[in-house]
Amino acid sequence: MTTRQEWIRYLGLGGLVLICLGLLGLAAWQLVQLERQMRIDATENMIWVFGQAQIEAMNLALALSDEMPPQQIQTRFDVLLSRLTLLEEGPQRRFLENAGISETLAGWRSGLLALDPMQGADPAALRAHVTALVAALRGKASLVMSYEWQIQAERLDRLGRLHRLALVSVLGAALAGLGLAAILIDRERRLMRGRLDRLRAEKLAGDLERERETSENNRRFADLIAHQLRTPLAVIDSAMHRLTRRGGPVSPELVSEKVAVSREAVARLVKLTDTALMMSRLERDAVLPHLSAHDLRDLVTSVIDDLVVTAQDRDPSRIRQQAQAAPMVALCDPALTGEILSNLFCNALLYSPLDCRVDVEVSQSPTHIVCRVEDRGRGMSAEEIARAFDRFYRGSGHETLPGSGLGLTLARHLARMQGGEVSLMPRAGGGLAAALYLPREVSA
Amino acid sequence: MILRHRIARIALIAALLLSSMPAVAESVLLTLTGAVTDGRVDLTRADFDAMDWHELATSTSVTDHQPEFRGVLMRDILARAGAEGSHVRATALNDYVVDIPIEDFHRFDVLAALYMDGVPLTPRDKGPVWIVYPRDDHSVLADIRYDMRWVWQLVALHVQ
Structure with missing residues (x-):
């Protein structure tokens, strides 16, 4: 006008x-x-x-x-x-x-x-x-x-x-x-119409921005998966190549060594595929937690037992679970909680030297059951901690280590679905402390 | 014939003079009847003189300027006559009759005026007594319902 x-x-x-x-x-x-x-x-x-x-x-x-x-x-x-x-x-x-x-x-x-x-x-x-x-x-x-x-x-x-x-x-x-x-x-009607138009335009812009973000995420995810797939595949290929190399006979020791290496690479591939699948299901809201009362100490023990089999190269025996006499009953989904704990333990093993131990302690506050995982690695700065839960974020200097950059994102997402939380803080004396909070089971 | 007329006239004048001599002090100006002391109270000029006199300048509905009235308060007259009632029926020389609530005399300083602009009121004008309301002091009084109560040539009040 x-x-x-x-x-x-x-x-x-x-x-x-x-x-x-x-x-x-x-x-x-x-x-x-x-x-x-x-x-x-x-x-x-x-x-x-x-x-x-x-x-x-x-x-x-x-x-x-x-x-x-x-x-x-x-x-x-x-x-x-x-x-x-x-x-x-x-x-x-x-x-x-x-x-x-x-x-x-x-x-x-x-x-x-x-x-x-x-x-x-x-x-x-x-x-x-x-x-x-x-x-x-x-x-x-x-x-x-x-x-x-x-x-x-x-x-x-x-x-x-x-x-x-x-x-x-x-x-x-x-x-x-x-x-x-x-x-x-x-x-008044014109004003209202103008306001509605503006809101619609804002919503459209938001949608576009989200769409762009999703597409960017997908691209990065595809890059990462390709990169993470490539490493174990290269390991398996190299082992096969060594075993089939023409020349002298292959010793049984060499065979078992290369089989172990290959199996470890396959396990990593499976893990990666599982994480990607879980992420995809979460995004489709296809995961529903089945909450029931579980003693978090038992869950911790069984996750550590699993790691002994699947993560031999990082020496899971370094994990020290602090003895705790009282039951620590949380209201949680055992499968989802196992996924979170496994993720936190693997991180602690991966980002700390092989000769340093990892402490795991289960305790309780008036409202929550807390599982604290402390490593003695390099630790993280406040900025790194602030960004650690972003998708595809990798700690500086760790780009070469295996990992999807989705682990912590997934862990926090799963914890919140159960009314809990995952947080990181520097450990007193060096290293990083990760904590999982789950709501206490309130027995009537 | 002429002589008879003359004699009659002289007799008449003499009679008028004789009757008016004592009448100046004695003639009754206002008669109160009804619920008053002994059922009847006659007020002469001397009775009026014995009361407090007040002055009041106000416009009226029948004159142009604001005449200055002088007289006694209506409520003083009723008090002097020991009147007990809610209304007075005022009667004028020309048989004009109107009922006035006694409450009027307590709400407003209503005057029983005997003088207008310093001149005594006579029956040839609006005398001997003219009930005058303070019309300019209260806007509610500039109304036909109060104008009707401005009784002139007032001679009798019947308290009921």
């Missing part, structure tokens, strides 16, 4: 907000006006006020014609005077002026005052004056009434107009609000 379009969008949004707020403000103002105009004023009661003046004039006329006592006549006179005074006061006078009546009423009050009975005025003249006043008021009463209703109707019109305007304002504000909501929802 270009900057120009973006600007137009923002202007439209701001405009809608302004319209919405403006219309709401207008509606609020109109409602305030409405509230103010809804008050009833006493001056709007002119029909009553005028009617009262009319009644008092008639009362006085009646009192005069009935020749009531002077005191009563005086009271009626005073009250009528007060009504006429009231009609001449500010708000009332303005109303009458607007109704066009005020001119014709002017003079009646002063005329009445001149005929004050208290001043001994002529009752007959007063009666005539009041009778004329009654007639005059009667003539104007309907004008007052129609003007009053005119005012009221106009006021209602005004209120209705304000009310309609407020309604239109609110409706307009609602429309603007709807527009605003539509724009915001649209914007």
